[in-house]
Amino acid sequence: MLDKTFNPQDVEKRIAAQWAASGAFQCGNRPxxxxxxxxxxxxxxxxxxxxxxxxxxxxxxxxxxxxxxxxKDVLWQxxxxxxxxxxxxxxxxxxxxxxxxxxxxxREKFLEEVWKWKGESGGAIVExxxxxxxxxxxxRERFTMDEGLSRAVTKVFVELYKQGLIYKDKRLxxxxxxLQTAVSDLEVENIEIKGTLWHVKYPIExxxxxxxxxxxxxxxxxxxxxxxxxxxxxxxxxxxxxxVALPLTGRLIPIIADDYSDPQKGTGAVKITPGHxxxxxxxxxxxxxxxxxxxxxxxxxxxxVPAPYRGLSREAARKKIVADLEAAGLLEKSxxxxxxxxxxxxxxxxxLEPFLTEQWYLNVQPLxxxxxxxxxxxxxxxxxxxxxxxxxGWMRNIRPWCISRQLWWGHQIPVWYDADGKVYCAxxxxxxxxxxxxxxxxxDEDVLDTWFSSALWPFSTLGWPDKTVExxxxxxxxxxxxxxxxxxFWVARMMMMGTHFMGQVPFKTVLIHNRxxxxxxxxxxxxxxxxxxxLTLIDEFGADALRFTLALAAGQNRDMRVGxxxxxxxxxxxxxxxxxxRFCEMNGCVTLPNFDPSxxxxxxxxxxxxxxxxxxxxxxxxxxxxxxxxxxGAAYHxxxxxFCDWYVEITKPIFQSGNxxxxxxxxxxxxxxxxxxxxxxxxxxxxxxxxxWAATAPTPRDSLLxxxxxxxxxxxxxxxxxSAEMNWVIDLIKGIRSVRAEMNVPxxxxxxxxxxxxxxxxxERLARNADVIMTLARLTSASAADAIPKGSAQFxxxxxxxxxxxxxxxxxxxxxxxxxxxxxxxxxEITRFDAKLGNAQFVSKAPEEVLAEQxxxxxxxAVLAARLTDAIGRLAE
RNA sequence: GGGCGGUUAGCUCAGCGGGAGAGCACUACCUUGACAUGGUAGGGGCCAUAGGUUCGAUCCCUAUACCGCCCACCA
Numbered sequence: 001m002l003d004k005t006f007n008p009q010d011v012e013k014r015i016a017a018q019w020a021a022s023g024a025f026q027c028g029n030r031p032x033x034x035x036x037x038x039x040x041x042x043x044x045x046x047x048x049x050x051x052x053x054x055x056x057x058x059x060x061x062x063x064x065x066x067x068x069x070x071x072k073d074v075l076w077q078x079x080x081x082x083x084x085x086x087x088x089x090x091x092x093x094x095x096x097x098x099x100x101x102x103x104x105x106x107r108e109k110f111l112e113e114v115w116k117w118k119g120e121s122g123g124a125i126v127e128x129x130x131x132x133x134x135x136x137x138x139x140r141e142r143f144t145m146d147e148g149l150s151r152a153v154t155k156v157f158v159e160l161y162k163q164g165l166i167y168k169d170k171r172l173x174x175x176x177x178x179l180q181t182a183v184s185d186l187e188v189e190n191i192e193i194k195g196t197l198w199h200v201k202y203p204i205e206x207x208x209x210x211x212x213x214x215x216x217x218x219x220x221x222x223x224x225x226x227x228x229x230x231x232x233x234x235x236x237x238x239x240x241x242x243x244v245a246l247p248l249t250g251r252l253i254p255i256i257a258d259d260y261s262d263p264q265k266g267t268g269a270v271k272i273t274p275g276h277x278x279x280x281x282x283x284x285x286x287x288x289x290x291x292x293x294x295x296x297x298x299x300x301x302x303x304x305v306p307a308p309y310r311g312l313s314r315e316a317a318r319k320k321i322v323a324d325l326e327a328a329g330l331l332e333k334s335x336x337x338x339x340x341x342x343x344x345x346x347x348x349x350x351x352l353e354p355f356l357t358e359q360w361y362l363n364v365q366p367l368x369x370x371x372x373x374x375x376x377x378x379x380x381x382x383x384x385x386x387x388x389x390x391x392x393g394w395m396r397n398i399r400p401w402c403i404s405r406q407l408w409w410g411h412q413i414p415v416w417y418d419a420d421g422k423v424y425c426a427x428x429x430x431x432x433x434x435x436x437x438x439x440x441x442x443x444d445e446d447v448l449d450t451w452f453s454s455a456l457w458p459f460s461t462l463g464w465p466d467k468t469v470e471x472x473x474x475x476x477x478x479x480x481x482x483x484x485x486x487x488x489f490w491v492a493r494m495m496m497m498g499t500h501f502m503g504q505v506p507f508k509t510v511l512i513h514n515r516x517x518x519x520x521x522x523x524x525x526x527x528x529x530x531x532x533x534x535l536t537l538i539d540e541f542g543a544d545a546l547r548f549t550l551a552l553a554a555g556q557n558r559d560m561r562v563g564x565x566x567x568x569x570x571x572x573x574x575x576x577x578x579x580x581x582r583f584c585e586m587n588g589c590v591t592l593p594n595f596d597p598s599x600x601x602x603x604x605x606x607x608x609x610x611x612x613x614x615x616x617x618x619x620x621x622x623x624x625x626x627x628x629x630x631x632x633g634a635a636y637h638x639x640x641x642x643f644c645d646w647y648v649e650i651t652k653p654i655f656q657s658g659n660x661x662x663x664x665x666x667x668x669x670x671x672x673x674x675x676x677x678x679x680x681x682x683x684x685x686x687x688x689x690x691x692x693w694a695a696t697a698p699t700p701r702d703s704l705l706x707x708x709x710x711x712x713x714x715x716x717x718x719x720x721x722x723s724a725e726m727n728w729v730i731d732l733i734k735g736i737r738s739v740r741a742e743m744n745v746p747x748x749x750x751x752x753x754x755x756x757x758x759x760x761x762x763x764e765r766l767a768r769n770a771d772v773i774m775t776l777a778r779l780t781s782a783s784a785a786d787a788i789p790k791g792s793a794q795f796x797x798x799x800x801x802x803x804x805x806x807x808x809x810x811x812x813x814x815x816x817x818x819x820x821x822x823x824x825x826x827x828x829e830i831t832r833f834d835a836k837l838g839n840a841q842f843v844s845k846a847p848e849e850v851l852a853e854q855x856x857x858x859x860x861x862a863v864l865a866a867r868l869t870d871a872i873g874r875l876a877e
Numbered sequence: 878g879g880g881c882g883g884u885u886a887g888c889u890c891a892g893c894g895g896g897a898g899a900g901c902a903c904u905a906c907c908u909u910g911a912c913a914u915g916g917u918a919g920g921g922g923c924c925a926u927a928g929g930u931u932c933g934a935u936c937c938c939u940a941u942a943c944c945g946c947c948c949a950c951c952a
Contacts, residue, residue, distance in 0.1 A: 005914070190951085197952070214952045266952030279950090339951055386881070390947075393880070397948090484947090515946090541914095552900085553890085558882060558946075561889060568914080569901065575914045583911035629891075633899080648911075734918095741918040747907050778909085829896070836895085841932040850895055850933095857896075 002585055002695055006578040008542025011691045016130060018690070024068070024706045025135045027075035027474070036067040037075040037474035039458050039507075040136060041482050041490065042144065044083035045118060046090055049128035051516045051524065051562055052483060054534035057134050058547045059513055059554060059628055060481045064135050065683040066623050067478075069710035075474045076135060077461050079142035080123055084450040085179065085346070088409040091117050107408050107445075114409050118143075128535060133543050133686045135706070142461045144453040145411070152460035153411045153453050154427050156501060161415075161425040165363045166403070168423075172281050173402055175355030176344055177299030181406035182359050183344065184449060185399070186488055188352055190340035197339075199267060199332040200325055202227060202244040204255075211236070211244060211255065212332050214266030216339055217276075218325065219317040221246065222305045223294040224253055226272040228283060231257040233268055247330050248321065249306055256287050276354050293356050314353075360404035360413060360446065367496035368398045374495065380505045383626050384556055387484060387512045391495075394488050401493075403449045410447030417442055455493035458506035479626075480507040483515055484558070511626050514553070514560040537567050544685035545570035551632040551684050573636060574688050577681065580644050581674060581692045587655050589670040590698055597672055598716045602662055603768070604654075605669040607726040608647045610719035611638065612673050616711045619680050635680050643673060646730060653775040671696075676711045728762070729769045732802065735795045736777040739804055742818055743793050743811065750778055751804055754785035754792070757867070758800035788874055794819065796867040816875055823868040826861050833858040 019025065027037075038060050043053055064076040091114045092102050102110045126141070142149060160166045173182040198218050201210035213227060224246055229236035240257045260283050261270050274284030275293040284291055296302045301309045301317050308324075309317050325331045344350040372395050374380050375388060382388045404413060416424045416432040418439045426432040432441055453460070458480075462471040476498070482491060491510055498506030518530045537546045541564075549570035553560040597609040615638035622631035647670075654666050674696065682689040682705050693705035701708075716722070736753065745751060753773070755766050763784045766773070770782045785803070788794065791810045792803040833854060836842055843851065 002911090004912080190949095199952095216952070262952080268952090270952050337952090341951095390881075393948075555890070557890080565901070566889080572912095572914045576912065579912035579915085581911085586911065633891080637899085644912085645916090652910090737917060738919090741906070744906085747909080747917080832896080836933080839932065842895095843932080845932045846895080854895075 002578065002582045002692075004579075004582075005575055006542070006688055006691070008544065008574075008687065009539075012131070012133070012543055012687050015687050015690045016133065018704060019135065019706055020138070022704055022706070024704065025076070025137050026139055027073060027137050027470075030071070030073040033071055033073040035075065035473055035478075036064075036072040037077070037477040038064060038479055038481065039077040039461060039477055040079065041480075041486070042079045042081040042142075042454065042457060043125045043129075044086055045080040045122040045125075045143065046083050046086045047080075047125045049125050049132070049534055051532045051534050053125070053129075054132060054546060055513060055516055055550045055554065055560075055562075056481060056483065057129055057132055058550045059511070060479075061132070061134050061136075061547075061686075062551060062623065062628060062631075062683040063479060063481070063626075065686060065706065066710065068135070068706070069679065069682065069708060071709070073473075075137055075140075075470070077140060077142070077474075077477075078126070078129070078134070078136035078138060079457075079461060080126065080144070081450060081454055082143065082145040082410065084405060084407050084410040084447065085181075087114060087118070087122075088407050089179075091409075102408065110408055131535065131538055131543060133547065135686070140461070144450070144457070148463065149453060149456070149460045150411055151427075152456050152464055153448065154414045155465050156456060156497065157414055157448070157452075158425055158427050159501075160362060165366065166425075167361055167363070168358055169361050169400075170356065170358040172275075172278055172354045173357055173359055174342060174352045175297075175357065176350055177295075177297065177353055178344075178350045179407070180297045182355075182357060182402055182404065183352065184402060184451075187345045188342045189345040189348060191343045191348060192338055192340050195337055195339055195341070196334050197266070197337040198322060198325075198334045200247070200271075201330045201332050202247060202271075203330075204239065205243045205245055205252065207242070210330075211239060211269050212267045213269050213271045215271055216337065217318070218321045219301070219309075219314055220273045220276045220294065221271055221321070222249060222301070222309065222317075223273045223275045223292040224271045225274060225284065225289040225292060226253050226287065227255045227269055228258040228261040228272050229255060229269050230259065230261040230263045233261070233263045235263075236269060247328060248324060256283075256289075258283050258286065275356055278354055281354070291356065295353060295355060297355075299353060314351075359402050360415075361400040362403050364398055364401050364496060367500045368395045368492075370499040371395060371492065371495035374499050374505045380495065380508060380510060382510045382512060384512065387487065387510070390484070390487055391492060395492055401449075403452050404446040405449055406445075407447050410450065411453055413444040413446050413448060415444040417444065451489050451493055454490055455497040456501075458494055458498055459502055464501070475502060475506070476504050477507045479509045479511055481511045481513060484512045485515070487512070509626075514555070514558060517559050517561050518563055532563055537564065540564070541567045541571035542574060542687070544574050544688045547686075548573060548632060548681075548684050551628045552636065554628040554632075556627070556629075573640075574685060576644060577639060577677070577685070577688060578692070580639070580648060581678075581696055583648055584670055584674050585696055587651070587667065587670070589667045589674065591671045591675055591696075592668045595668050595672050597669070597713055600665055600669055600716065602665055602669075603722045603725050604647070604650050604772075605665055606716045606719055606722035608643070608669060608673055609713065610715035610723055611642050611647075612676050613713040613715045615642070616676060616680060616713055620710070620712075623683070632684055635677075635684065639677055639681070643677065646726075647673070649776055650729075650772050653771045657771065676713065678705060679708055679711045682706070682708075725765055725769075728765055728798070729773060732766075732797055733773060733776045735797055735802060736773075736779070736804065739793045739795055739818075740778075743806065743809075743814065745806065745809070747778070750780045751806065753777070753779050753782040754788065754803040754805065755783070755797075756785050756788055756801050756803060758784055762798065762800055792874075794871040794874070795822075796864050796871070799863060799867075801867050801871060812875060816872060819868055819872050819875070823865060823872065826865045826868065829861045830858065830865060833861065 064074050068074045095101055174188050176183050195216050197214050197216055199212050199214050201212050203210055211227060227244055239255050242255050243252050246253050260279060272280045272283050274281045274289055274291040294301055294305050299314055301312050303310055342352040344352055418436050418441055424432040424435045426435055458477055459475055462475055464471055494506045518524050518532055524531045534546060545567050549567045553562060600606055600609055615634060618634040619631050622634060651666050651670060654662060678689045678693050690705045766782060773782050788803040789805045791807050792805045793815050794801055794803050836854060
């Protein structure tokens with residue numbers, strides 16, 4: 001006997017162990033089958049499962065389990081990402097706690113520490129994915145820094161280098177002075193902050209006049225190499241070609257004319273600092289201006305600035321310079337201003353600096369062209385479709401990818417230099433030495449951007465560059481499931497690397513799912529403290545509840561809101577499922593091995609078979625269309641509103657008093673429908689369904705539910721008649737309940753029902769289903785009659801009028817009001833139909849089927865109105 | 878500045894050319910032999926605004942307003 005409620009904590013671990021032992025998640029054990037493959041977006045090895053992962057993994061798991069049940073050979077490829085910066089920071093922080101540092105240890109020792117950390121506490125997130133029930137092939141787990149994947153990275157680098165697509169360049173990058181590394185444009189977050197706009201007077205040589213420039217960053221003036229004005233700006237036209245003496249340094253710089261200067265902004269004259277501003281860099285190139293770098297790698301001012309400023313931080317230098325300018329009488333004014341400042345996206349605290357360095361770049365243009373073509377041709381499709389444009393927008397304006405990082409943790413760039421600085425790019429040091437003719441070489445210190453290895457994930461995890469069976473079998477993958485914030489970082493780059501190196505797209509479909517917000521609709525962040533921890537939710541409500549809630553919320557819009565109250569209702573659904581299974585168990589509903597659902601004889605059983613078949617079709621179609629909310633919703637609706645509310649309730653009187661044959665068929669049908677429900681819900685709620693699958697069978701099942709066959713049922717031939725009858729019965733019961741509630745008939749009071757004005761078919765329906773109707777509507781009798789006694793409450797059902805004689809209990813005024821309200825509604829409807837049908841334009845232009853439908857509805861409403869009018873009339877007698 | 882979403886019941890969201898839906902919340906009643914993590918019944922919406930297309934618009938088109946996101950710029 002099942003417990004009264006489902007206890008996830010007791011069950012989840014045990015079920016997970018059964019799955020693991022069964023080997024069901026492993027790919028390749030269905031040799032002839034069609035394949036279905038997904039690569040997981042590898043979470044950072046430093047990561048903790050957050051609600052976004054929970055959603056992402058749930059959706060993938062739904063697909064994996066669904067396709068596995070459909071008999072496909074499923075590979076869901078798991079793994080983690082080495083997360084260069086994040087991991088290095090964690091280990092550095094731990095070293096600092098032990099009074100040690102990366103630099104003191106040296107590269108080799110430091111990397112040993114990182115690997116040690118990875119072995120001990122890295123990858124906690126994988127455990128957490130298990131708790132969610134993720135059915136990935138854990139035997140194939142990969143790490144972006146493991147041997148095979150590193151080999152792929154090296155190979156790709158060398159090939160791209162040979163193809164002339166990877167090169168070194170000296171230009172401005174976004175520099176993180178704290179980590180002292182370049183960061184990607186994509187990792188920059190411009191944050192609006194309050195600052196000051198200083199107007200600084202630059203003295204024009206030999207004139208006693210000044211030209212005023214406005215700046216939010218006065219400290220960079222030490223690197224100014226020009227002042228630019230717009231060529232058409234009348235105010236400054238005569239000054240072009242003159243020279244100014246840069247304050248505080250005395251350095252002479254020209255006034256130049258350039259379109260970049262905007263007369264509307266600031267003073268119309270702008271200082272040009274090619275070494276510390278991306279736009280100024282371009283201006284400098286156009287005018288061959290010298291480029292002065294004033295910063296050290298750590299962001300302090302270097303020795304190329306006047307002595308008083310050397311070694312100061314950017315902030316301190318700014319203060320001092322403003323004070324010195326003021327003292328010199330060169331500060332015209334300062335005004336508060338709100339402006340965007342580039343910050344490091346992760347911490348949002350470190351101010352990034354445009355900084356001149358030499359870095360490795362990948363010319364992605366030719367790769368991007370292939371990726372674009374693949375999406376244009378529909379080889380890869382985005383779902384929802386509108387993300388295609390986001391992809392194109394970025395890809396069509398793509399810029400060279402700065403792939404080098406000044407970190408230690410990562411894939412070290414496979415480039416060596418000889419004493420003359422000559423470059424040797426090779427897959428191994430031995431090869432490089434050979435290329436160099438045996439000269440002593442030193443290796444490039446930099447590592448690759450983390451996303452470089454992630455870009456190879458769909459094929460590197462399958463064994464590339466080796467020609468493995470897996471690569472052959474599972475590439476291209478079927479679906480990529482991810483959030484929109486990494487379309488550029490990751491999806492685009494996988495598309496480029498996949499099309500370039502494999503000659504085929506890495507995935508046929510890209511499903512972009514929602515972003516998860518908290519219950520108030522705010523972005524989750526640690527600083528806000530509104531992070532919803534999926535593990536807490538799992539602890540409290542169970543993994544199934546969380547998963548189902550996430551699936552139900554996974555609509556087509558951009559965001560979803562998730563929090564405890566919603567997961568609680570997911571838990572309630574799990575309880576409902578549990579208890580309806582408990583009902584089946586208590587009534588001896590046991591799966592029959594050779595049960596044929598299309599052969600049932602009882603109307604109610606035919607009806608539930610048809611409804612089940614419809615639900616199966618809906619859920620299947622919705623998952624296929626990647627509409628998870630529709631799929632979960634259809635299953636929910638079927639379980640709650642059809643199976644539990646009606647079918648189970650209708651079986652109660654049958655189990656209590658039906659004849660043996662009817663009972664036997666109903667038990668078998670109930671068990672069958674329950675089994676279909678367990679299968680339908682398995683992809684969404686794997687633990688509870690697996691548990692019930694075993695617990696509801698008197699003898700062991702042939703297989704675990706995880707590998708059971710996905711349902712596919714046809715409705716019985718006479719399902720339409722059965723549905724018509726059951727809908728009539730349901731409407732009748734609902735009508736009685738409604739009247740009882742509105743007339744305040746006590747729940748315990750039993751009343752009688754008289755069906756009047758009914759045709760023979762309706763009378764037969766009533767007779768056939770009298771038991772059910774009497775039980776569910778709490779009646780002592782239900783019969784046909786010719787006349788309606790006084791003191792009856794009435795309602796209209798089709799062509800018939802249902803009377804509930806209430807005797808002295810009835811409140812005539814109330815009953816009249818109730819009927820008149822109904823009548824008014826119907827009359828309003830008729831008025832609307834008449835207006836429409838009386839409109840010549842409508843009648844001549846509307847399609848025939850619409851006209852027919854409207855006429856039919858008009859006729860139905862008329863019948864209803866007539867019956868209601870009669871009923872009100874009788875009340876007056 | 879460019880682009881993309883959104884605006885439907887108190888809240889969260891479906892729907893999307895022919896009678897406004899769900900969940901949660903709310904109200905009333907009910908401990909009925911699966912389930913109070915429940916049941917039954919109910920209240921609640923000029924579907925943001927203004928035009929247009931159409932026989933007909935919550936739905937399509939165009940503007941507007943507000944909210945949100947992305948990209949670029951930020952003297």
